[in-house]
Amino acid sequence: MIPYGRQHITAEDIAAVREVLESDFLTQGPALPAFERNIAKRCQAQYVVAVSNATAALHLACLALDLQPGDRLWTSPNSFVASANCGLYCDAEVDFVDIDPNTWNISTTALAQKLQQAERDGVLPKVMVVVHFAGLPCDMASIHELCQRYRIKLIEDASHAVGARYRDEPVGNCRYSDITVFSFHPVKIVTTGEGGALTTQDPHLAQRLRLLRSHGITREPSLLTQTDIGGWYYEQQLLGYNYRMTDIAAALGSSQLQRLDQYLARRAELVANYQQRLAHLSDKLLMQHAAPDSGSSWHLFVIALRHGENVAGSRKNLYQHMRQAGIGVNVHYRPIYLQPYYQQLGFGKHYCVNAEHYYEGALTLPLHPQLTEAEQDFVITTLESQL
Numbered sequence: 395m396i397p398y399g400r401q402h403i404t405a406e407d408i409a410a411v412r413e414v415l416e417s418d419f420l421t422q423g424p425a426l427p428a429f430e431r432n433i434a435k436r437c438q439a440q441y442v443v444a445v446s447n448a449t450a451a452l453h454l455a456c457l458a459l460d461l462q463p464g465d466r467l468w469t470s471p472n473s474f475v476a477s478a479n480c481g482l483y484c485d486a487e488v489d490f491v492d493i494d495p496n497t498w499n500i501s502t503t504a505l506a507q508k509l510q511q512a513e514r515d516g517v518l519p520k521v522m523v524v525v526h527f528a529g530l531p532c533d534m535a536s537i538h539e540l541c542q543r544y545r546i547k548l549i550e551d552a553s554h555a556v557g558a559r560y561r562d563e564p565v566g567n568c569r570y571s572d573i574t575v576f577s578f579h580p581v582k583i584v585t586t587g588e589g590g591a592l593t594t595q596d597p598h599l600a601q602r603l604r605l606l607r608s609h610g611i612t613r614e615p616s617l618l619t620q621t622d623i624g625g626w627y628y629e630q631q632l633l634g635y636n637y638r639m640t641d642i643a644a645a646l647g648s649s650q651l652q653r654l655d656q657y658l659a660r661r662a663e664l665v666a667n668y669q670q671r672l673a674h675l676s677d678k679l680l681m682q683h684a685a686p687d688s689g690s691s692w693h694l695f696v697i698a699l700r701h702g703e704n705v706a707g708s709r710k711n712l713y714q715h716m717r718q719a720g721i722g723v724n725v726h727y728r729p730i731y732l733q734p735y736y737q738q739l740g741f742g743k744h745y746c747v748n749a750e751h752y753y754e755g756a757l758t759l760p761l762h763p764q765l766t767e768a769e770q771d772f773v774i775t776t777l778e779s780q781l
């Protein structure tokens with residue numbers, strides 16, 4: 395099966411991991427802060443906190459931004475469930491804003507309208523989680539302006555967007571947000587096995603995130619409430635978690651980051667080829683519309699059958715045919731609120747119409763740096779034969 399996404403591990407990666415395995419520290423050693431510095435440099439972010447995975451990162455981001463029971467968190471329905479679950483971890487109410495039918499990112503128009511209504515009803519959210527779907531940055535300038543106007547904290551779920559750019563600056567520099575979250579799961583752009591990171595420009599948020607990552611415990615002399623007790627002394631100052639990343643993972647991450655530009659270039663090249671060769675099918679299928687001011691990291695390459703009669707049936711046939719041909723197509727994403735768990739919370743069908751129309755026709759084609767021209771050609775000709 396040609397997978398839709400796959401990690402790429404080199405001899406250098408293995409050597410970097412081996413070095414940690416043979417060192418004194420498997421966790422809480424020097425590889426973690428080194429990885430954080432590498433991310434900071436790459437993203438032009440002042441502070442980076444690496445954690446066990448992006449789901450933990452989203453949870454910590456909500457906690458650091460003081461999302462409390464009864465508060466509201468809004469996000470995009472076109473995402474992995476973790477973008478919404480982080481609100482539920484904090485006992486907040488989660489709600490969804492429909493997507494733009496061209497970019498498949500959260501719709502700024504829908505957001506503006508929903509905020510107006512929420513203000514009238516006195517139910518404004520405290521936190522927004524926007525998702526850079528498939529690696530394409532959202533319309534951050536407009537979203538930021540809206541969040542400022544309504545005093546909403548803004549988290550970028552950039553799990554897909556390691557290396558992406560917005561208005562010629564790296565995603566992760568938090569110019570338009572409070573916190574950005576990255577994932578290093580093996581299907582994402584670079585991997586640490588399991589892993590995630592938060593970036594921020596705010597020193598107070600960074601300090602809170604560091605505490606929350608490790609049980610709420612600190613040994614940092616300047617932060618202790620009592621001094622001169624002894625060298626063994628540490629303080630638990632709030633209720634945190636063990637969301638730490640190991641040094642083994644961090645070393646792999648630093649090694650992978652060295653090839654980020656290479657990966658991004660290869661992904662862009664494969665995508666350009668898909669776009670060119672599928673252009674003649676534009677009466678049947680849609681491709682993600684990129685704004686001119688944003689550079690996608692191309693985590694995913696998605697096509698969507700145009701909305702029409704029985705599009706869901708056609709997509710299912712196409713999915714099955716491609717799979718039978720040995721092509722590991724996938725679907726990203728079924729709107730989160732259609733999951734049984736969210737249905738139980740009271741969300742009904744047709745809540746976000748654009749997200750549902752998109753989902754019914756969506757199909758993710760294989761895209762990863764090791765995908766060969768021959769494999770991609772086979773994917774394209776198999777697809778063409780079915781349309």
Ligand SMILES: *Cc1c(COP(=O)(O)O)cnc(C)c1O
Pocket residue numbers: 447448449450473474476477525551553554577578579588589590
């Ligand atoms: C992968 C992903 C996550 C979760 O990442 P983990 O590191 O696996 O926890 C969150 N949000 C989005 C949009 C993702 O794609």
